[in-house]
Amino acid sequence: xxxxxxxxxxxxxxxxxxxxxxGSEHRCRACGTRYARDRGAxxxxxxxxxxxxxxxxxxxxxxxxxxxxxxxxGDTADHVIRSAHVQMARVTGFDTVRDGxxxxxxxxxxxxxxxxxxxxxxxxxxxxxxxxxxxxWPLESLTAVQASSSSLQINRRGEPLVSFxxxxxxxxxxxxxxxxxxxxxxxxxxxxxxxxxQPRIVTE
Amino acid sequence: MxxxxxxxxxxxxxxxxxxxxxxxxxEHVPDDGPFLLIANHQxxxxxxxxxxxxxxxxxxxxxxxxxxxxxxxxxxxxxxxFPVRRFEIDPQAVRIAxxxxxxxxxxxxxxxxxxxxxxxxKPARLGTVRLILKAGVPVIPCGISGAYDVWPRWHRRIRRxxxxxxxxxxxxxxxxxxxxxxxxxxxxxxxxxMSAIASLAGAGRPTG
Numbered sequence: 001x002x003x004x005x006x007x008x009x010x011x012x013x014x015x016x017x018x019x020x021x022x023g024s025e026h027r028c029r030a031c032g033t034r035y036a037r038d039r040g041a042x043x044x045x046x047x048x049x050x051x052x053x054x055x056x057x058x059x060x061x062x063x064x065x066x067x068x069x070x071x072x073x074g075d076t077a078d079h080v081i082r083s084a085h086v087q088m089a090r091v092t093g094f095d096t097v098r099d100g101x102x103x104x105x106x107x108x109x110x111x112x113x114x115x116x117x118x119x120x121x122x123x124x125x126x127x128x129x130x131x132x133x134x135x136x137w138p139l140e141s142l143t144a145v146q147a148s149s150s151s152l153q154i155n156r157r158g159e160p161l162v163s164f165x166x167x168x169x170x171x172x173x174x175x176x177x178x179x180x181x182x183x184x185x186x187x188x189x190x191x192x193x194x195x196x197x198q199p200r201i202v203t204e
Numbered sequence: 205m206x207x208x209x210x211x212x213x214x215x216x217x218x219x220x221x222x223x224x225x226x227x228x229x230x231e232h233v234p235d236d237g238p239f240l241l242i243a244n245h246q247x248x249x250x251x252x253x254x255x256x257x258x259x260x261x262x263x264x265x266x267x268x269x270x271x272x273x274x275x276x277x278x279x280x281x282x283x284x285x286f287p288v289r290r291f292e293i294d295p296q297a298v299r300i301a302x303x304x305x306x307x308x309x310x311x312x313x314x315x316x317x318x319x320x321x322x323x324x325x326k327p328a329r330l331g332t333v334r335l336i337l338k339a340g341v342p343v344i345p346c347g348i349s350g351a352y353d354v355w356p357r358w359h360r361r362i363r364r365x366x367x368x369x370x371x372x373x374x375x376x377x378x379x380x381x382x383x384x385x386x387x388x389x390x391x392x393x394x395x396x397x398m399s400a401i402a403s404l405a406g407a408g409r410p411t412g
Contacts, residue, residue: 006321006358040353040365041323057356058322097271097287105287105296107268107277144291146318148269155291172321172358196330198317199292 001150002026003035003043008170011063012045017169067173067180074122081120082177084169087113088127091160108161118164120177123185125154139185145197147175154178155200207282208261215256223354223364227257229371229404232344235260238305239374240336242397243346244325244405245314247355249362250348254312254369255283263304264312265297290317298335305339315401323352325398325407333394337386340379345372345397347404370404 003019003026010018015030025036031048038044044054071081092111097104119126125137137156144155151163152174166174182201183194192203205213219225233239241262243254255262261284268287271277288297301311313335316326336343347370354365377393380386401407 001358001360003358037356037359037363040363041356041359056323057358058324061322095272097277097281099281099286103296104281104300105268105289105294107271107287108289110272146290148267148290148318153291161291196327198329199290199294199331202330 003037005150005170005172006057007035007043007060007064008173009064011060012047014065067176068183071120071122071177071181071184077121077123079122081122081181082169082174083117083119084174085167086116086118086164087167088116088118088129089113089163089165091162110163113165116164120174120181122181125178139182140189140191142178142182143200145175145178145182145201147171152178206261208255208284211283212256215252219253219256222362224366225253225257226366226368227371228369229373230257230259232371232373233258233260233310234342234344234374236308238308238339238341239310239344240305240339240341241310241312241344241346241371242315242332242336242401243312243348244401244407245316245319246323246348246351247319247357249351249355249367250314251285251312253351253367254346254348257369258310258312258371260310262310262312263301265301265314293331298331298338301335302339305341315397319357320352321357323356325402325405328394328398330390330394333390333397334386336377336397337380337389337393340377342374343377343397344374345400345404346370347372347401347406349405349407368406372400372404375400 007019009016010028012033013031015028018028018030019026020029025034027034034046036044038054042054042056043060044052046052089110091108093109094106095109096106114129116127116129123139126134128134141156143157146153151165152171153163155161179197186192186194195202251264263284265288266280266285268289271287286300288294304311313332315328315332317329320326350365350367355362380389
């Protein structure tokens with residue numbers, strides 16, 4: 001995980017995917033502002049003119065576009081809200097875990113990573129593997145969404161769990177966008193107000 | 205000495221090299237009988253430090269994917285963790301938690317279900333509140349603070365700092381065997397629980 005997972009755009013100039021790692025700092029390739037972890041979990045920005053500002057992460061995040069607003073832009077169902085290159089893996093089976101007292105649970109066994117592109121549209125996710133045809137997953141087929149350490153994990157009705165690792169995008173943003181897109185979709189289609197996304201999507 | 209006891213001693217011995225640990229309220233952990241310790245989740249350090257300082261062994265849920273690696277999985281089991289599948293309703297994890305409670309043991313759960321990205325408190329997972337209402341055992345609220353400053357989710361490195369663990373007096377929730385009664389009691393129970401944890405963690409109201 002890196003600072004650019006949190007600050008998916010430059011809070012100073014708004015450049016999307018603007019931050020690139022530069023030594024122990026991150027630099028915005030659009031405006032040149034440099035970001036680094038300051039005391040504790042505070043984040044310091046040093047602008048090209050030399051001025052500095054230190055804020056808490058939640059304060060920086062308030063300066064970024066609101067995912068709830070991003071997902072409502074675009075008129076058609078085909079509107080691409082965001083796309084990214086990913087490594088995709090699917091659960092291929094399960095193993096059992098036991099301890100001295102017996103059976104504890106079953107755990108997922110993951111298949112090989114495969115490169116793909118992932119698109120979030122207004123009413124579906126489109127996955128295009130480098131090898132194989134595109135897959136379209138309607139948002140109503142998703143049953144759970146969560147970012148795990150460095151990947152986004154998605155469960156679909158009747159399908160194995162899928163994990164996406166992002167090469168050049170923020171897993172935090174994707175989780176927020178997908179939550180917002182699902183909320184928007186559920187509202188638009190009268191499915192209700194989502195209360196939580198995990199372990200399954202629950203509505204009021 | 206058990207592996208768990210050894211790990212507790214090791215963490216207590218090594219942690220001062222990393223930072224300060226300020227613990228308050230251990231007297232609220234019952235000397236015997238079942239309990240559910242419910243805490244917020246700021247960093248990977250939370251379970252390590254909380255289990256190191258709580259005097260009684262505590263069984264904790266850990267995400268199932270952590271058990272995929274046999275070495276880490278074996279280590280987690282020896283630290284009394286059991287897997288929970290987070291992407292579907294997982295009755296087996298609930299059964300294991302209830303089994304430990306019926307055996308008079310302590311169970312620890314991180315109520316937000318994941319580490320915070322921005323340092324703010326997140327809403328309680330409904331499943332945890334349902335478990336509280338089904339188990340009917342004393343609930344020990346626990347607030348951890350400072351761990352996000354030491355090791356935020358978006359950074360690879362730990363930095364020196366003070367982590368505070370505040371344990372509150374046991375809370376009582378009704379034991380409700382009927383599912384509809386549990387559902388009806390959920391909002392108030394969730395509110396009470398998160399108010400207590402927010403107060404202990406020195407945090408604001410849950411966001412998100």
